[in-house]
Amino acid sequence: MxxxxxxxxxxxxxxxxxxxxxxxxxxxxxxxxxxxxxxxxxxxxxxxxxxxxxxxxxxxxxxxAMHSGRGVIMEFVGFGNVTRLFNDPVFLKALSNTFIFLIIQVPIMILLSLALSSCLNSPNLKFRSLFRLAIFLPCVTSLVAYSILFKSMFAYEGIVNSFLMWTGIVNDPIPWMADPFWAKVTIIIAITWRWTGYNMIFFLSAMQNIDKSIYEAARIEGVSPIKQFFFITVPLLKPVILFTTVMSTIGTLQLFDEVVNITAGGPANETLTLSMYIYDLSFKFVPNFGYAATVSYVIVFFAAILAMLQFRIARDK
Missing domain, CATH: 1.20.58 (Methane Monooxygenase Hydroxylase; Chain G, domain 1)
Incomplete structure (x- = not known):
């Protein structure tokens, strides 16, 4: 060893x-x-x-990862754990759930962070520091604390359903935790709320380092603010966009705390993620550290592949 x-x-x-x-x-x-x-x-x-x-x-x-068993009682199986992955319905479910969160949540969070940072970078906005602090504050809160808060808010008789029924948006309470679709929506809302401010800080600091003379020349030429954003701000932020996208991708592939504390992977494994499945294999089910290590390398594999693709797509022509 x-x-x-x-x-x-x-x-x-x-x-x-x-x-x-x-x-x-x-x-x-x-x-x-x-x-x-x-x-x-x-x-x-x-x-x-x-x-x-x-x-x-x-x-x-x-x-x-080439062994199977628990503790010191390990049996060499070679690539047997890799073969087991393709025949494991729970693993395939966890993999599909993780990619659903990745495909839906990461683009929403990046676009929302970019829009918020652009608004908060405006010199005409009053109380900018207060708004920046309010949006950034969620990412410094405890993961467990905010997860429990979201669980209580989105409970069947929680404040979210009470508000939706009071405003007349819905007539009956939404089963946020019991329905597979709404359970995924709850997780996406939770992680978007927490990590949007974190990415916003990167965009905001990058925007403040862009030479103001570029925007001044664009205004003299009659370029609208919207075109300035898409043809000046976004291209100059490409390295930061790449960095935040890669880091958000890796973070979503490792999603664990929110799922464990809000939905516990339910209902019926509909919100189970790869990281939670690794935990279950190691400490909840009959321990199989070798198979759990194999699943962990699946996260490493997809994180590396997706990062390479993002670097390739974002490279200069």
Whole structure:
């Protein structure tokens, strides 16, 4: 189990020895040799810590994905866990739910963040700081606290149904938690409410760094504010849009807290996500850490593929 880690440490130590030998062969002065050795001495503790707490767990989890069982009772199955994925209806359901949240929620959140940041960047808007704080505040709240709050708000007799019935929008309460469609809508509303302000800050800071003379020249040429937004602001924000889209994609693929605390994956696994399924495989069902590790690498695979596609689409022609 410690083989990959020890191998990595061995490579580092061999490089250290090569550096010392190379210094001697090149007849460097004593100060230069001292500098090389101390450089490795400063780097080595950080390398050991990164290897121990990051590289080793990654390598070990990849090795674990080729086993099946729990605890130390693990049986090598090779790619058997990968084959099991395609025959696991719960995994396929969790995968489809995760992509539904990804395809619907991420574009809505990015567009909403972009629109809000454009409005809050206007110098003519009063109380801009207050509005910015109000929109950004949800992303610094506790995940569990706001999830429980949303669960109570969207309960059958919660404040949302009471408001909708009081205004006459609906005649009967909406089963937010009991209906598969409305349960997904609740999760999408919750994560959009929390993370829109987070992405808005990136757009807002980028907009404030755009040279004002560009907009001044556009106004002199008679370009409307809408055209300025689509033909000046959006193209100049492309790196930030790419960054927020990639980070939001990764975050949605790892969606866990909201689902666990609001719907618990229900009804009938209709809001179950990949991260929640990994948790269930590890701690709720009969533990199978090897299969759970395999599902976790599915998230890594799709995160890498989607990030590569987004980088390719957004690259300059």
């Amino acid at each position: 410690w083989g990959p880690f020890l191998l990595f440490i061995g490579v580092i130590m061999s490089e250290l020895v090569k550096t010392i030998k190379s210094s001697s062969k090149n007849n460097k002065n004593s100060f230069q040799r001292f500098y090389d050795i101390n450089g490795w001495g400063f780097v080595l503790p950080a390398v050991i810590l990164v290897s121990l707490f990051m590289i080793y767990p990654i390598v070990n989890s990849l090795w674990m």
